[in-house]
Amino acid sequence: MTSVREWEDKRRLEILDLFMTHVYGRTPSEKITVSYTLLSCNPKALDGKATCKQVLFSFTNGEKEIEAILLLYIPNLVKGKAPVFVGYNFMGNASTTLDPTIYHSPGLRFVYGKDSPVWKRGAQKNRWCFDQILERGYAVATMCYHDIYPDQVGMRDYSVASLFSDYIPRSRKHDEWEAIGVWAWGASRIVDYLVQEDRIDMDRIAIVGHSRQGKAALWAGAQDMRFKVVISNESGCGGAALSKRVYGENIARITTDFPYWFCPGFSRYAGNEEELPFDQHELLALIVPRYLYVASAEGDWWSDPKGEYLSAYYTKDIYQLYGMNGLESAELPFVNQPILSDVGYHIREGKHDITDYDWECFMNFCDLHLK
Ligand code: GCU
Numbered sequence: 101m102t103s104v105r106e107w108e109d110k111r112r113l114e115i116l117d118l119f120m121t122h123v124y125g126r127t128p129s130e131k132i133t134v135s136y137t138l139l140s141c142n143p144k145a146l147d148g149k150a151t152c153k154q155v156l157f158s159f160t161n162g163e164k165e166i167e168a169i170l171l172l173y174i175p176n177l178v179k180g181k182a183p184v185f186v187g188y189n190f191m192g193n194a195s196t197t198l199d200p201t202i203y204h205s206p207g208l209r210f211v212y213g214k215d216s217p218v219w220k221r222g223a224q225k226n227r228w229c230f231d232q233i234l235e236r237g238y239a240v241a242t243m244c245y246h247d248i249y250p251d252q253v254g255m256r257d258y259s260v261a262s263l264f265s266d267y268i269p270r271s272r273k274h275d276e277w278e279a280i281g282v283w284a285w286g287a288s289r290i291v292d293y294l295v296q297e298d299r300i301d302m303d304r305i306a307i308v309g310h311s312r313q314g315k316a317a318l319w320a321g322a323q324d325m326r327f328k329v330v331i332s333n334e335s336g337c338g339g340a341a342l343s344k345r346v347y348g349e350n351i352a353r354i355t356t357d358f359p360y361w362f363c364p365g366f367s368r369y370a371g372n373e374e375e376l377p378f379d380q381h382e383l384l385a386l387i388v389p390r391y392l393y394v395a396s397a398e399g400d401w402w403s404d405p406k407g408e409y410l411s412a413y414y415t416k417d418i419y420q421l422y423g424m425n426g427l428e429s430a431e432l433p434f435v436n437q438p439i440l441s442d443v444g445y446h447i448r449e450g451k452h453d454i455t456d457y458d459w460e461c462f463m464n465f466c467d468l469h470l471k
Contacts, residue, residue, distance in 0.1 A: 104421055115382045116322065122376070123338065123383075124319050125277030125363030127285055132263050134159050136293060139169065140201060143176075149234045150175055154193070154203055155293065157243075161263040167206045168247030169193055170290060173230055174239045174299045183304035183470045184239040185462075186290050186327075188283065188313045189228070191218040192244045196228040207246030210258050227310070229456045236463050237471075239300055241290055245313060248286035249279045253360055260286065274365035280338070281363070283313070284320035291326050304328060304470040308462060310454040311403070312361070315339035322386035329469060331393040331462050333454050336403030338362060340394045342380050342411050343373045348404035380407075381414035388415065389422040391469045393444035393462060398435050400452040406432050412445050419443060440465050 101107050120126045137156040145152030150173040157168040171193040175182050189196050192205035198221050212218045233240055245251060249259035256262060257269055261282045268276075277285075287307055294300045306329035309317030314335025321330030332340045337349035338361070352370035355362060369376050384392055394412040396405035409432045416426030424442040433439055436457075438446035444465040448457050 101417065101421060107418065107421060112386060115378065115386060118378050119319070119322070119383055119386075121275050121363075121365065122369070123362055123366050124281040124284070125365075126275045127277055127281055127323060128264050128266070130264055132159050132161065132260065134289060134292070136296075139203065142201065145173065145199070146231060146234055148176065149231065151299070152199075157247075157289070157293065159260050159263055159289075161265070164263060166247075166258070166260050166263060168243055168286070169203055169205055170241060170243050170293060171196065171202060172239065172241045172297070173234055174297070175234045175237050177235075178237050178299070181299055181301035181304075182237060182239045183306065183466065184241055184294065184300050185233065185306050185308050186241045186287060186294075187308040187317070188245040188248075188287070189224065189242050190245065190313070191224050192246070193242065194219075194221050195223040195225070196242060197225055197230060198222040205244030205247050207244055207248070207250050207258075210250035210255055211246050211252050227454045229459050232456065233459065233463070236467075238463065238466070241294060243286070243290060245283050245286075245316075249282040251279065251312070256360065272364045275363050278363055279358075279361045280312070280316050280319055283316035284323065287316065287320040288324045288326075291324065302326065306331060306462070306466055306470065309333065309335065311335060311339075311452065312358075315361075318383055318387075321390070321392075322383055325390070327390065329391045329393065329466055330387045331395070331465075332408075333395045333458055334397055334400050334403045334452055335394075335408070336400075338366075338380075339403075339408075340380060340384060340411050341404040341407035343369070343376055344379050345404060345407045345410075346373050347407055348402045379411070381411040384411055385415045385418045388418045389424060391442055391444070391465070393465050395445070395458055395461065396447040397452055398447055398449050403452065405447050409433075409445055409447070412443055415443060438464070440468055442469075
């Protein structure tokens with residue numbers, strides 16, 4: 101690749117098409133109607149630190165409707181427009197905080213029975229350090245991913261994919277989009293909504309995703325240039341990790357355990373990774389010229405930290421093409437020593453999770469590039 105022009109007019113589009121054909125499926129261009137209803141607005145949430153809004157999204161094709169709820173915190177200390185983190189939560193909006201006024205997410209009911217611990221308020225509040233995020237002047241927009249595509253086998257009819265005019269319930273078309281593609285699409289719909297929030301800066305949007313949501317965040321970032329920073333936390337196989345290393349989770353395992361995440365064509369590479377005409381670093385290269393952050397955890401061999409690092413490292417030529425700085429060394433850095441360049445990376449001690457430390461690194465990276 102010798103010029104930005106050649107990259108943008110040709111190679112970038114070819115790579116995007118490769119990922120649609122072989123990994124995530126084709127994202128439809130059809131527009132689905134969405135209406136927004138403000139469910140609540142608390143100007144003094146989190147001890148006055150934030151304005152908290154809950155917004156009901158109703159996606160419809162005229163016959164059928166699917167509902168999702170966005171939870172949005174805007175920092176009161178920021179006088180103008182604030183930068184924002186967009187990211188899905190796993191267990192519903194009410195799991196991210198103990199605040200009793202936060203609604204349970206509608207999509208949870210498809211996946212969990214009434215006795216499930218996910219209904220407990222604050223069940224995953226350790227993953228959302230709202231106080232620190234708001235104190236540092238960032239807004240946060242989160243939604244439960246089950247609202248967009250309930251994360252379980254056989255849920256396609258309850259996902260927003262079912263609203264599209266060419267929807268075939270059990271389509272096994274080689275490049276049929278599936279859950280990760282649909283989650284990525286949904287992340288862009290959150291951005292569509294944010295346009296009408298005059299305290300949110302549309303030029304300073306970061307997308308963050310952990311694990312399976314890290315995979316979706318990368319795919320959303322690859323397709324939607326409005327994401328200026330793209331953060332993948334321990335996204336592993338089918339995310340940041342290189343497939344051809346075949347270390348930790350592999351394509352056979354992921355397409356067996358989660359057959360509804362990727363397009364059917366991805367299974368063709370199960371036990372056959374060397375036949376893939378590309379690898380995941382090319383997905384990461386689609387983030388250029390925006391800023392990319394990849395994070396791993398030492399105890400998370402399943403996500404292959406080294407494969408995640410190398411994948412970020414191999415984007416360096418494309419960053420260089422734009423006069424930007426990728427990662428310098430092919431050696432994995434030491435634990436808890438983040439690299440903050442135009443591409444960022446850290447491997448922290450501990451297990452598979454998203455922690456306050458991870459968030460602190462993401463914010464340090466965003467301070468450099470979004471402030
Ligand atoms: C499983 C799966 C991973 C995924 C992870 C998660 O471990 O094998 O691919 O990233 O769940 O989402 O937590």
